[in-house]
Amino acid sequence: MTADIAFTHDEGWTPVSPRLITARRITLLLAYLLVAAAVVALILIPAVPRWIPAVVGVGAVVVLVWLWWLIGRRVRSFGYAERGDDLLVTSGILFRRLVIVPYGRMQLVDVKAGPIDRMLGVTTVQLHTAAATTDASIPGLVPDVAASLRDRLAQRGEARSAGL
Secondary structure: OOHHHHOOOOOOOEEOOOHHHHHHHHHHHHHHHHHHHHHHHHHHOOOOOOHHHHHHHHHHHHHHHHHHHHHHHHHHOOEEEEOOOEEEEEEOOOOOEEEEEEHHHEEEEEEEOOHHHHHHOOEEEEEEEOOHHHOEEEEEEOHHHHHHHHHHHHHHHHHHHHOO
16 A cells, blocks of 8 residues: 555545544633633733733734644544554644554553543544554544444454464
8 A cells, every 4th residue: 555545535544523623622722711811911910011912812813723724634634444454543734644553463452532522422542552652543533433443453453462
């Protein structure tokens, strides 16, 4: 399989849930509450010239709009494909990443979700292998899909490692 084919969500590739976009954007807005508090603090300090909070506020809004757009693009870049002997996980926009995890090398398949993820009905499947550099995660899966994927991967991992 060539790198160009690996990064498209064609036949065999499964994209993540678009709910992940909403979850990441809510997290971004919560982080921006701190930025807004910093701008308000700058406004309330009499020694700070008025143009400084204005510049910081405008810069923060520009970065917020850019990150808002980037989250949508980044989430749409996630995907995975189950093959006969391994699992492919792809992500990234500018710097694309393709992780190939052989089923026989999997030691642990973990499903996790934070409070915002649970509220929106998305989870992350985390794959752990003997080599820390090949660990991979698939965020933004619906809980039923994540549980099914976890069970399939664990079953395939046990079957492949039993033959070692």
